[in-house]
Structures are given as structure tokens and as C-alpha cells.
Amino acid sequence: MAAIELEQRVIERELCTGCGTCMGVCPTGAIRYENDRIRVDHDRCIQCGRCYRACPGESFPMETFSQEVFGMSYEPQETLGHVLEIWNVKATDKQNREQGASGGAVTQLGIDLLESGEVEGVVAVRASRENPCEFESFIARNRGELLGAARSKYVILPVNQILEEIRKEKGRIAFVGLPCQVQGLRKAMAQDEVLQEKIAVIISLFCGFNMERKATEYLIRKSGIPNGQIQELDYRKKRAGETGFYVAGKNGRTFFLPKHGYTFLNLLYAPKRCWKCFDYSGEFADLSVGDAWEEAGGTSRVIVRTERGRQFLERSVQRGTLQAALCEAEKIKKTQKMVTVYKKKVIDIRAARMRTFPEYGIMLPKSRGKERLYGYALYLILSFFKTGPGRTLARCLPLQLFSRVSARLKRKEIH
Numbered sequence: 030m031a032a033i034e035l036e037q038r039v040i041e042r043e044l045c046t047g048c049g050t051c052m053g054v055c056p057t058g059a060i061r062y063e064n065d066r067i068r069v070d071h072d073r074c075i076q077c078g079r080c081y082r083a084c085p086g087e088s089f090p091m092e093t094f095s096q097e098v099f100g101m102s103y104e105p106q107e108t109l110g111h112v113l114e115i116w117n118v119k120a121t122d123k124q125n126r127e128q129g130a131s132g133g134a135v136t137q138l139g140i141d142l143l144e145s146g147e148v149e150g151v152v153a154v155r156a157s158r159e160n161p162c163e164f165e166s167f168i169a170r171n172r173g174e175l176l177g178a179a180r181s182k183y184v185i186l187p188v189n190q191i192l193e194e195i196r197k198e199k200g201r202i203a204f205v206g207l208p209c210q211v212q213g214l215r216k217a218m219a220q221d222e223v224l225q226e227k228i229a230v231i232i233s234l235f236c237g238f239n240m241e242r243k244a245t246e247y248l249i250r251k252s253g254i255p256n257g258q259i260q261e262l263d264y265r266k267k268r269a270g271e272t273g274f275y276v277a278g279k280n281g282r283t284f285f286l287p288k289h290g291y292t293f294l295n296l297l298y299a300p301k302r303c304w305k306c307f308d309y310s311g312e313f314a315d316l317s318v319g320d321a322w323e324e325a326g327g328t329s330r331v332i333v334r335t336e337r338g339r340q341f342l343e344r345s346v347q348r349g350t351l352q353a354a355l356c357e358a359e360k361i362k363k364t365q366k367m368v369t370v371y372k373k374k375v376i377d378i379r380a381a382r383m384r385t386f387p388e389y390g391i392m393l394p395k396s397r398g399k400e401r402l403y404g405y406a407l408y409l410i411l412s413f414f415k416t417g418p419g420r421t422l423a424r425c426l427p428l429q430l431f432s433r434v435s436a437r438l439k440r441k442e443i444h
Contacts, residue, residue, distance in 0.1 A: 032059060032069040034081045040067055042385040043301045044086040047239075048206075049166075049187025050213030051080035053195075054221070062187040065242055082220060085212035086302065090390035094215055094313055098335065105391045108362055108373050110312030114333040115361070116342070116353040117321050126327055128179040130265040130272055131320040134329035134351060135205060135232060136179045138316075140172050141345045142203050148229045149200030152191055153178035161262045162245065166191045168202065180265040180272075183240050185300065189213050192224065201229040207236045208308040215313050230341050233311020235319030235330075237368035238299035247298070248291060251428045252276045252284035267327075290432035296407075297414045297423045304379050304411060305386055307393070309372040310361075316342060321356070322364045330361060375404025382408065 032051075039045050045067055052060045052067070059073035060080060095103035099111045109115075119132030125140070126133045139151040150168035155178040157163040166188040169175045188210045195202050204214060211233045218224045249256055258278045265288065266275030273287040311317035315338030321328040331353075333339045345351040362369055375396040380386045396404050413419040 032071065032074045032076070032080055034078075035060075035067075035084060036069055038081070039084055039086040042087075044305070044385055044387060045084075046086050046209035046213070046302050046306075047185040047187055047300070048085065048210045048213040049189040050083045050085065050192065050210075050217055052187055052190035053192025054079045054083045054217050055193075062190070065185060067187075079220070083213060083217040085209060085216055086387065088388040088390070089212045089216070090388075091307075091312075092390050094212075094219075097219070098215070098313055103391060105307075105394055108369050109310050109332060109358055110308070111334050112332055112358065113335070113339060115356045115358055116331045116333070117324060117356045118318075118329045118331045118342075118351055118353045119327065121350055121352055125176070125179075127267060128176050129327065129329075130180040131327045132329035133179070133327070134331055135234070135318050136175050137350050138232065138341065138345055139169065139175045139203060139205070141348060141350055142229070142341065143169075143171060143175070145344070147201070147341075148203045149198060151175060151203045152188065152195070152205055154182050154186060154188065156262070161259055162249070162256065168194065168198075180263065181234065183264045184242060184245060185239055189217070192217055195227050196221070196223050198227055202227055203230050203232065204228055205232045205234070207239065208233055208311045208313075209236075209306065211311055211314050212308065230316070230337060231314045232338075233314035233317045235310050235317065235365070236306075237309060237365075237372065238295040238303040240294055240298045241300055244294045244298035247294065247424070248274050248286065249276060251286075254278040254282055254284060270326075286428075286432060290435055293431045293435040296410055297420070299411070301383070301415070304408075305376075305383065306372060307376055307387075307389055309365075309369055314338070319361070319365070321360070323360070330356065332361075370400055370403060371407055374400050375407075378404040378408055 035051055049062060057073045057075055059070045061068055091103045095101060118134040120126050120137040125137050129136050142148040150170050152166060153169045153175060154164050154166050157165050164182050164184060164186055169178055188206050211231055218228060254276050259276055260279045261277040263275045265272040268285050271287045273285055274291055276284045310332060315335045317332040319330045321330040331342060333342060346353050374394055377393050377396055380393055414423060
């Protein structure tokens with residue numbers, strides 16, 4: 030199948046995740062990401078079909094990849110996927126903890142892999158040097174570059190366009206990405222032995238929903254700082270013990286909104302493909318990492334999924350660069366309850382009502398009782414804010430109103 034199938038069966042049917050895998054496997058550079066959309070240059074396309082075969086948007090056979098990665102069947106009822114262990118982790122280095130969004134676990138793991146010589150580079154995301162409001166994937170080569178790329182960026186980004194660069198590397202690479210990007214990488218690796226050899230470890234970040242560029246534009250407008258005057262933009266800047274959206278203008282003016290104060294933007298600006306995602310915690314990675322919200326002072330939650338992932342984590346703990354304490358799965362299910370229920374337990378509601386839906390090759394769980402009512406309510410809210418009146422209402426309502434409701438709901442979930 031050629032790139033036209035990618036356009037007709039994935040992009041036009043709202044199944045594109047924006048992961049960039051198609052760009053990374055295209056041998057002629059015929060695919061680009063422009064104006065928040067994958068676009069194909071048919072004059073350069075040689076109809077090899079690699080883009081469509083590696084795309085996780087229309088299909089990702091979870092049973093097949095569960096057997097391949099873990100050697101066992103996929104269990105749709107398991108909220109967190111295949112789990113060996115779960116740890117609460119934080120970096121022992123103060124600078125790393127301060128730079129990181131939570132406990133600095135991902136950054137420290139990357140630093141340890143680089144400095145031990147186990148990898149030559151780590152896939153990461155940084156602000157563009159030309160525009161602090163734009164971001165790009167790159168291969169970090171040292172501690173400084175990793176620290177400069179620390180903290181989450183809540184924006185759709187074709188991270189996997191880096192795959193062609195990875196193929197040309199002399200050494201091995203650690204990959205850090207979101208669940209959809211990990212799925213695209215797994216599909217690309219399945220048809221490319223070179224990529225299989227180059228990827229040393231796959232680390233996924235938890236992801237409830239990602240957001241369109243319009244979410245960032247919304248927050249910039251609310252900050253009152255003109256786009257062209259922005260000197261720094263950070264989605265997880267630390268201030269007074271909290272992390273949140275931060276903008277600094279060239280005139281010294283700043284704006285800060287705590288993380289739980291802008292979670293509501295998921296309702297407004299999550300792409301429809303995010304509604305169709307059945308993977309919250311990066312189930313096909315070696316290690317999955319998220320925030321331990323109930324832990325004071327910043328702590329990362331690390332799910333160990335493979336022996337390879339366990340070995341890399343253990344080495345960092347043995348070196349003394351990471352502190353780790355075992356954690357129960359129920360901690361994640363409680364502190365991330367709303368998003369785990371929506372993505373894992375009531376997905377059948379969206380599957381039945383949306384015009385198109387990915388093929389996961391599994392029987393999706395059937396929602397019941399109060400959870401089903403919650404699923405219907407949230408689906409209706411998401412759908413409303415995709416309409417013209419919904420977007421208009423979102424622009425007009427005070428930011429503080431949204432923020433207070435959003436933060437209150439999260440505090441109730443955590444405590």
C-alpha cells in the first residue's frame with residue numbers, strides 16, 4: 030500500500046496520532062508535518078508502503094505485540110498492562126530533581142545510560158532555538174542536553190520522525206516517548222532489523238490526553254503576554270513547590286498556572302484520536318514513567334515491564350543516582366482514577382459512537398454502572414467543546430473558573 034492509503038485510511042478518518050512514525054520510515058522524505066497535520070508529497074513517494082505499515086493510527090494489534098514483547102497474551106482488563114514491578118523513584122542529584130517535572134527519573138536514567146556508555150544518545154524533546162513556543166525531537170548526547178530537555182511538553186509533536194536518524198547512528202539509542210509514539214516505534218522495529226539493533230531501551234511517559242497547539246495558544250492569550258514577546262515557555266516549570274505552565278516575556282513579565290489548574294484543557298483541545306486511545310501508561314515500553322501525585326517534593330512513578338527495563342533501573346539504583354521504593358498498583362489507579370477509567374474502562378462508549386475507531390485486535394471491556402454514566406458524560410462534554418459554540422464558550426469563560434474546578438477535582442482524586 031502506498032502513501033495514498035495513509036491519507037485516505039488514517040489521516041482523513043481522524044486516526045492519525047501525529048506520532049511521526051510515517052516520516053521516520055519514509056526513505057525519500059516524502060512525508061512532512063505541517064500546520065498540525067501529516068502531509069504527503071506524492072511526487073517524491075515511491076509507493077513502498079512503509080509509512081502505512083508502520084502507522085499505529087488505524088491499527089495496533091495488542092495481542093500480537095504483547096506476545097512479541099512480553100511472551101504472553103494481552104489482558105484488556107488489566108488497567109496498567111503487563112507489570113513486573115512498580116516503584117516510586119527520585120533522582121538523588123538535587124539539580125536533576127529541580128530540573129525534572131516530578132522526581133527526575135527519566136532524565137537521570139538517560140544520564141546514567143550515556144555516562145556508562147550503554148547508549149550513544151537519548152531521544153528527547155526541547156524548545157526550538159528559533160522560537161521558544163515551538164518544540165522539536167532530537168538525540169541528546171550529554172548531561173547538559175538532557176537537563177535542557179527535561180520536563181513534559183504538552184503538545185502534539187511528530188517525535189518519531191527521528192527514526193531515520195537513529196538508523197544511521199553508530200551506537201545504540203534510548204527512546205523516550207508517549208504511548209502512541211512507542212506503538213509506532215514497535216511497528217517500525219517489527220519490519221526493520223536495523224532499528225531493532227539500535228534501540229537499547231524504550232521508556233514511555235504516562236499520557237491521559239495530549240493537546241493541540243491551540244491549547245498553548247489559549248494559555249498564551251490568557252497570560253496577556255504577546256506571542257512575539259515570549260522569551261521562555263515551560264509546561265512544567267517549578268514554582269513554590271508546584272509545577273505548572275509558565276511564560277516569561279522579554280519585558281520581565283511572567284505568568285504561572287499550576288498543572289492541575291489547566292488540566293481542563295484536555296476537554297477542550299485533545300484531538301479526537303486521543304479519545305480513541307486504549308493505552309494510558311505506555312504498555313508496550315520497557316519502562317513507563319509518570320507522576321506520583323500524592324508524594325510531596327516530586328516523585329516519579331516507574332512501571333517495570335521487561336527484564337531489560339528492570340536491569341537499567343537497577344543499575345541506576347546501585348550507582349546511587351536514583352532512590353527507589355516499591356509501590357502498589359492501587360496507588361496509580363487511585364491518583365489517576367478519572368483518566369484511567371476513561372481510557373481503559375469506558376472506551377466502549379466511544380468505540381460505539383465515533384465514526385471511525387482503531388483496530389486493536391482485542392475485545393474491549395464493557396463499561397457498567399456509575400463508570401458508564403461517567404463515560405457518557407465525559408464523551409458528551411468532549412463532543413460539545415469540539416463544536417463552534419463550545420469553543421466560543423471556552424474562550425469567553427474566565428480562566429480562573431476553569432482552573433478552580435480542575436484543581437479541586439484533582440485534589441479530591443489524590444486525597
